[in-house]
Amino acid sequence: MPMQDMHPVHHECGDCPIRHRAVCARCEADELSRLEQIKYYRSYQAGQTVVWSGDRMDFVASVVSGIATLTQTMEDGRRQMVGLLLPSDFVGRPGRSTAAYDVTATTDLVMCCFRKKPFEDMMLSTPHIGQRLLEMTLDELDAAREWMLLLGRKTAREKIASLLAIIARRDATLKLKAAKGPLVFDLPLTREEMADYLGLTLETVSRQISALRREGIILLDGKRHVTIPDFDLLLEEAGDDSDGGVLG
Amino acid sequence: MPMQDMHPVHHECGDCPIRHRAVCARCEADELSRLEQIKYYRSYQAGQTVVWSGDRMDFVASVVSGIATLTQTMEDGRRQMVGLLLPSDFVGRPGRSTAAYDVTATTDLVMCCFRKKPFEDMMLSTPHIGQRLLEMTLDELDAAREWMLLLGRKTAREKIASLLAIIARRDATLKLKAAKGPLVFDLPLTREEMADYLGLTLETVSRQISALRREGIILLDGKRHVTIPDFDLLLEEAGDDSDGGVLG
DNA sequence: CAACAGCCTTGACCCAGATCAAGACCAGGA
DNA sequence: TCCTGGTCTTGATCTGGGTCAAGGCTGTTG
Secondary structure (H helix, E strand, O other): OOHHHOOOOOOOOOOOOOOOHHHHOOOOHHHHHHHHHHEEEEEEOOOOEEEOOOOEOOEEEEEEEOOEEEEEEOOOOOEEEEEEEOOOOEEOOOOOOEOOOEEEEOOOEEEEEEEHHHHHHHHHHOHHHHHHHHHHHHHHHHHHHHHHHHHHHOOHHHHHHHHHHHHHHHHHHHOOOOOOOOEEEEOOOOHHHHHHHHOOOHHHHHHHHHHHHHOOOOEEEOOOEEEEOOHHHHHHHHOOOOOOOOOO | OOHHHOOOOOOOOOOOOOOHHHOHHHOOHHHHHHHHHHEEEEEEOOOOEEEOOOOEOOEEEEEEEOOEEEEEEOOOOOEEEEEEEOOOOEEOOOOOOEOOOEEEEOOOEEEEEEEHHHHHHHHHHOHHHHHHHHHHHHHHHHHHHHHHHHHHHOOHHHHHHHHHHHHHHHHHHHOOOOOOOOEEEEOOOOHHHHHHHHOOOHHHHHHHHHHHHHOOOOEEEOOOEEEEOOHHHHHHHHOOOOOOOOOO
């Protein structure tokens, strides 16, 4: 086993199986080494497609670095993003052999993969992993339902504000930053990708971002670099009551 | 144990824990009797609220008969349905003590409940149940993602056609009916509830249903009784490519 | 350097679906 | 029997966001 693939039992690395760091507290060296044996890495360049909907997909994976999206496309080309995968998020479904969505790398992407069959075997023999996976899936379901409220009932302005809040919050979480003070980050999505996320056109996305900038709710440096001087102000525009975190 | 609560190991009843009939093939009499000991029934009238979002919820449950909905509401009253629960569907989240959504009975409803603590204990000692729950949650996540495509990108007409297709399909499944021939069923939702499902207003729902009726794609007897002479014709209007089942 | 390609912005106009309003239908209660 | 309230339909009008079109900005390639 190469050096960089070894780590202690209670490691904190981002490439662990199904956010493995959260499981480690109770896991055994034995489990870990079994996971080590079936894992491998894959890298993709920004814009590359990981799998197409309907393709055979014989692995599950977790995002190590970079950002990936899940999208659905109708025959006439209308697209809807249905998942946004940030580092530590899980991709793939145990018990299914073909991908249900297009998976695309929107930035350079590294994933930690597990061949499906051995992974499923491990799930059977190691209840922790299944439990952790259930927890993560339930979180994703909650996020999807928050997203449904956004798609069905929010205005364009509220949609943009919500998306910026989601990205800002997740970015702050990843950086382990304190909640207060202005938030600064780079948008990981193009205007078109944001439109696909929000059920809008890219023109509307552009217009609403310009409006928020004009009104001082966000600051823009270039097209991607965002500063949020007052997060509460942004949340007000988003129309959220609960400010529970929403993820991909 | 009262007579009506006893059943053989490979029963087919609809009130079983987390669609228990699907687990039975591999479950033991022992497990079953433990489940029997922690289960109880609750009934609600049409229109009654089961729990409000934010309320304490110390049970998980599966729908025995009738229909329930999960909805989210914004402060100004905009509502979005985020789940439609038909018989055998599961409600509640292990590991969370308050409800995240309003749960409402839209028809008379019977649920088979399990107090949360003993249910969670059982999950730990009985891997089957956790596995089955993971499977069901993944199905729900897929359904939610299909729903997101509907909310974000479909026209009003496509939304209505999709909803009718979903209800017709699930209804046929519950009745174990053959796929061919005209489908006949009663709409379990008011126009307003359909609107909340689809991210539309009730007027638009009404107009689009009228349009589909005028064009012979559906037949209406009264306001609720629907006949679909040709299911494929309906699917065409729905704009679906995959005709995989979508559920609540 | 110019030419080009991606990405983004802004304007002008249009239309699907929201909003506002009026009434139809139907079941239940007095 | 007539009310009454809930549900549904239909019409008239309005508007948020889509569509079409014309550039602007920036980085890359020759």
